[in-house]
Amino acid sequence: MARYKKKERQELLVESVSSDPFLTDERLSEMFAVSIQTIRLDRLELNIPELRERIKHVAREETEKIRSLSLQEVIGEIIDIELNSHALSLFIVEEGHVFQKNRIARGHYLFAQANSLCVAVIDEPLALTKAADIEFVRPAKLGDKVVSKASVEQMDGNTAVISMESTVEQRLVFKGVFEMYYRDEDNEGEKNG
Amino acid sequence: MARYKKKERQELLVESVSSDPFLTDERLSEMFAVSIQTIRLDRLELNIPELRERIKHVAREETEKIRSLSLQEVIGEIIDIELNSHALSLFIVEEGHVFQKNRIARGHYLFAQANSLCVAVIDEPLALTKAADIEFVRPAKLGDKVVSKASVEQMDGNTAVISMESTVEQRLVFKGVFEMYYRDEDNEGEKNG
DNA sequence: CCTCATTTAGTAGTTGGTACTAGCATCAGT
DNA sequence: ACTGATGCTAGTACCAACTACTAAATGAGG
Numbered sequence: 001m002a003r004y005k006k007k008e009r010q011e012l013l014v015e016s017v018s019s020d021p022f023l024t025d026e027r028l029s030e031m032f033a034v035s036i037q038t039i040r041l042d043r044l045e046l047n048i049p050e051l052r053e054r055i056k057h058v059a060r061e062e063t064e065k066i067r068s069l070s071l072q073e074v075i076g077e078i079i080d081i082e083l084n085s086h087a088l089s090l091f092i093v094e095e096g097h098v099f100q101k102n103r104i105a106r107g108h109y110l111f112a113q114a115n116s117l118c119v120a121v122i123d124e125p126l127a128l129t130k131a132a133d134i135e136f137v138r139p140a141k142l143g144d145k146v147v148s149k150a151s152v153e154q155m156d157g158n159t160a161v162i163s164m165e166s167t168v169e170q171r172l173v174f175k176g177v178f179e180m181y182y183r184d185e186d187n188e189g190e191k192n193g
Numbered sequence: 194m195a196r197y198k199k200k201e202r203q204e205l206l207v208e209s210v211s212s213d214p215f216l217t218d219e220r221l222s223e224m225f226a227v228s229i230q231t232i233r234l235d236r237l238e239l240n241i242p243e244l245r246e247r248i249k250h251v252a253r254e255e256t257e258k259i260r261s262l263s264l265q266e267v268i269g270e271i272i273d274i275e276l277n278s279h280a281l282s283l284f285i286v287e288e289g290h291v292f293q294k295n296r297i298a299r300g301h302y303l304f305a306q307a308n309s310l311c312v313a314v315i316d317e318p319l320a321l322t323k324a325a326d327i328e329f330v331r332p333a334k335l336g337d338k339v340v341s342k343a344s345v346e347q348m349d350g351n352t353a354v355i356s357m358e359s360t361v362e363q364r365l366v367f368k369g370v371f372e373m374y375y376r377d378e379d380n381e382g383e384k385n386g
Numbered sequence: 387c388c389t390c391a392t393t394t395a396g397t398a399g400t401t402g403g404t405a406c407t408a409g410c411a412t413c414a415g416t
Numbered sequence: 417a418c419t420g421a422t423g424c425t426a427g428t429a430c431c432a433a434c435t436a437c438t439a440a441a442t443g444a445g446g
Contacts, residue, residue: 006423021252024402035425040404050403052245052432055252059214062255075301107322108268108308112301119299128332129300135324199392217433228394233435243434245401 003033010042021054075112076148083123084152084160089113091146103142110140110174114164117150122160124182130159134176144168150178158183196226203235214247268305269341276316277345277353282306284339296335303333303367307357310343315353317375323352327369337361343371351376 004012009032016031017023025043029036043050049057076091091113093105111134119127140146146166154161158181166174197205202225209224210216218236222229236243242250269284284306286298304327312320333339339359347354351374359367 021256022249026402037425037427038423041424044404052248052402055245056215056248058255059248059251062251102319104321106308106312108301108305111304111308111325115299115301115304126295128297129329131326131328132300132304133324133326136322139321219433230394230396231392234393237435245433 009034010046013039013042014046014048017048017054021058022051024051075109075116076146078117078120081121083121084155085121086152087117087121087150089117089120089148089150091148093140093142093144093146095142098142105140105142105144105146107136110136110146110166113146113148114150114166114174114176114178117148118162118164118178118180121150121152121162122180122182125184127160127180127182129178130181131179132176134164134174136174138168138171138173140166140168140173144173146173148174202227203239206232206235207239207241210241210247214251215244217244268302268309269339271310271313274314276314277348278314279345280310280314280343282310282313282341282343284341286333286335286337286339288335291335298333298335298337298339300329303329303339303359306339306341307343307359307367307369307371310341311355311357311371311373314343314345314355315373315375318377320353320373320375322371323374324372325369327357327367329367331361331364331366333359333361333366337366339366341367 003009013028013032016028023031025036025039028039032039042048048054076089078087078089080086080088091109093109097105097109099106111132114134115129115132118129146168148164148166151163152160153163160180160182162178162180164174164176164178165172196202206221206225209221216224218229218232221232225232235241241247269282271280271282273279273281284302286302290298290302292299304325307327308322308325311322339361341357341359344356345353346356353373353375355371355373357367357369357371358365
């Protein structure tokens with residue numbers, strides 16, 4: 001019976017419980033081939049709450065976190081806007097936005113921030129991105145506050161040209177030129193089916 | 194004490210429990226001014242599981258949702274891939290991806306599909322988007338199955354050039370050229386702080 | 387008034403624990 | 417070899433929040 005030493009067992013216990021909070025003391029005592037009492041002493045020392053409390057905690061997070069990660073609609077918070085002229089938005093890089101390995105923000109989130117700001121700055125019922133020429137100058141990292149500035153350069157007929165610059169602490173991380181198509185929606189029906 | 198009739202009470206009970214699964218029988222019995230036994234009979238008739246089972250259920254959903262959210266790391270499902278050569282992914286446009294008004298997919302989702310496919314096709318530990326030149330040829334709509342094709346055109350030193358084409362039923366909706374930066378991560382440390 | 391549905395009361399047993407006491411085993415240091 | 421600390425196990429009493437069951441009280445309608 002090659003059992004673990006106390007310290008080792010406790011480390012594994014923390015891991016086990018955090019990877020599967022639904023483990024009972026009985027199940028854990030079998031896993032580590034010790035008595036239930038030992039598991040309970042371990043939990044006491046490690047301040048790991050009992051099964052029911054663990055589950056309750058997970059469930060509470062669920063019910064409270066309904067809206068926190070539904071950033072889908074518009075990425076970033078618009079903090080200043082003058083329609084058909086310019087706009088500013090702030091996007092804070094969170095866990096869900098980065099590569100796990102290196103905590104660098106995935107490019108499409110920076111693009112999404114820029115893109116949704118472009119849509120917002122156009123004061124027309126319909127605004128679609130037609131083309132973009134973009135550059136990721138420097139990586140943005142977990143926790144970074146990315147500020148995007150959109151400036152409408154041209155608007156003629158049904159196309160707008162917007163230049164974008166995103167910075168983290170005044171340092172450029174992303175820039176690009178967006179070409180937007182817009183239309184007074186009531187005016188025409190479908191253009192191309 | 195104007196208490197509810199059985200049927201009415203049971204309807205309210207279903208509502209209460211589904212809006213707050215953390216309610217104990219005792220708490221419910223106070224809310225409806227009946228005995229605990231009555232609440233239990235009600236739950237039995239209505240097939241409402243006990244508090245602990247309800248909480249467990251919610252917690253299970255949560256842990257599963259975490260898994261599906263981390264699957265959202267990559268937008269679209271990769272259906273064919275040859276590393277450093279080409280790749281194919283499928284992305285189905287759902288409610289969350291479109292403008293409510295016209296059910297047209299937001300540009301950044303099409304970009305995200307293309308971008309994550311580019312990251313995936315590069316067989317290196319680190320791959321970041323450096324620049325992109327893209328065009329939204331035609332709008333993609335709710336329900337559309339968008340197929341993206343990535344072809345690696347060049348790879349030299351630490352930069353790859355990838356051309357992208359996304360189609361819905363063989364019709365082009367999006368195209369672009371992506372320039373990717375890549376690196377054997379163990380090789381160097383931080384390049385730019 | 388009688389009857390049937392509804393409600394309440396009460397007991398025994400379950401799960402997954404806490405909190406506490408106490409008995410060993412083992413190893414370290416003297 | 418003796419002492420003491422550390423670690424593990426055993427066992428008891430108690431708890432919340434139930435299930436499952438029996439039995440009695442209450443109420444509302446015919």
